[in-house]
Amino acid sequence: MPTLKPPNLQNKIIIQITDTHLMDQPETEFVQINPEQNFHAVIDDLLQRFPHIDALIHTGDLAQIANPETYTRYQNYMQKLGIPFFQIPGNHDDLAHFPFHTPDPIPTVIELGEWSIILLNSAVQGQTDGWIQTEQLQHLKQILEQQLDKNIILACHHHPFAMKSHWIDQHKLKNTEEFIHILEHFKHIKAVIYGHVHQDSKHVWNGISFLSTPATCVQFKPLSHNFALDDMAPGYRYLQLKENGEFETEVFRLKNFSQKIMQEISGY
Numbered sequence: 001m002p003t004l005k006p007p008n009l010q011n012k013i014i015i016q017i018t019d020t021h022l023m024d025q026p027e028t029e030f031v032q033i034n035p036e037q038n039f040h041a042v043i044d045d046l047l048q049r050f051p052h053i054d055a056l057i058h059t060g061d062l063a064q065i066a067n068p069e070t071y072t073r074y075q076n077y078m079q080k081l082g083i084p085f086f087q088i089p090g091n092h093d094d095l096a097h098f099p100f101h102t103p104d105p106i107p108t109v110i111e112l113g114e115w116s117i118i119l120l121n122s123a124v125q126g127q128t129d130g131w132i133q134t135e136q137l138q139h140l141k142q143i144l145e146q147q148l149d150k151n152i153i154l155a156c157h158h159h160p161f162a163m164k165s166h167w168i169d170q171h172k173l174k175n176t177e178e179f180i181h182i183l184e185h186f187k188h189i190k191a192v193i194y195g196h197v198h199q200d201s202k203h204v205w206n207g208i209s210f211l212s213t214p215a216t217c218v219q220f221k222p223l224s225h226n227f228a229l230d231d232m233a234p235g236y237r238y239l240q241l242k243e244n245g246e247f248e249t250e251v252f253r254l255k256n257f258s259q260k261i262m263q264e265i266s267g268y
C-alpha cells in the first residue's frame with residue numbers, strides 16, 4: 001500500500017507573477033484586454049492550484065498607468081490574499097510612486113529557510129531598457145558574501161541575456177557584463193527570474209538558470225524580429241525550493257482562456 005507522504009514543510013513554494021500593466025481604473029482596457037481582469041484570473045488560478053504559498057513575487061511593470069492609485073489598489077488587493085507579497089519595478093513603473101520594500105538601491109532580501117530571494121531594481125526612470133546601478137551591485141555582492149550558507153534566487157525586471165527577438169533585445173538589461181561578473185564568483189546562486197519579455201524562456205549560464213515568465217496581461221511572440229503579440233494565455237511561474245538546495249519550476253497558464261488580441265498595435 002502506498003503511503004501518503006505528508007507535505008515537506010521545509011520546502012518553500014514561491015510564485016512569480018509579472019507584467020500586470022494595471023491601469024489607473026480597474027475597468028479601463030489596454031490593447032483590447034482588461035489587465036485587471038487577467039491579473040485577478042491568474043491569482044484565482046494559482047490560489048486554487050496551490051493551497052500553500054510562502055511568497056508571491058511580482059517582477060515589474062506592475063502599472064501601465066503608474067499613478068499612486070494604481071499601486072494602492074494593487075496593494076489592497078494583495079493584502080487580502082494573506083500571502084506575503086513583494087514587488088520590484090519595471091520600465092513602465094514610476095520609481096517615485098513605486099512601493100519599494102527597502103529604499104532603492106538597497107536590494108530586498110526575502111529569507112525562506114535554506115533559501116534567500118534577493119530583489120533587484122533594474123528599472124531606470126524614463127528608459128525602456130534596464131540598468132542595475134553600481135551601488136546596488138555592491139550591496140548585492142555584500143549580501144551574497146554574507147549568505148554563503150543559503151541557496152539564492154535573484155529577481156529583476158529586465159532580461160540579462162538576448163532572447164533572439166530583435167525589438168525586445170534592444171530593451172534588455174544593458175549592464176549584464178557587470179552583473180554576471182559578480183555572479184560568477186558565487187556557487188550558491190541557483191536562478192535569476194525576470195519578466196519584461198512577456199514569454200516563458202530558460203537560459204543557463206555558469207550553472208545558473210535564467211528564467212523569464214509569461215505576463216498576466218498580453219504575451220509577446222518569441223523570436224520575433226519586430227514587435228508582435230502572441231495569442232498564448234496569461235500565466236505565472238511556480239518554484240518549489242527544496243531543503244537540499246535543488247528547485248523545481250513550472251509555468252502555468254490560464255485554461256479556457258480566449259481573447260481577441262489586437263494585432264495591429266505597433267509597439268508597447
Ligand SMILES: [Zn+2]
Nearest residue numbers: 019061090196
Ligand atoms: Zn511589461
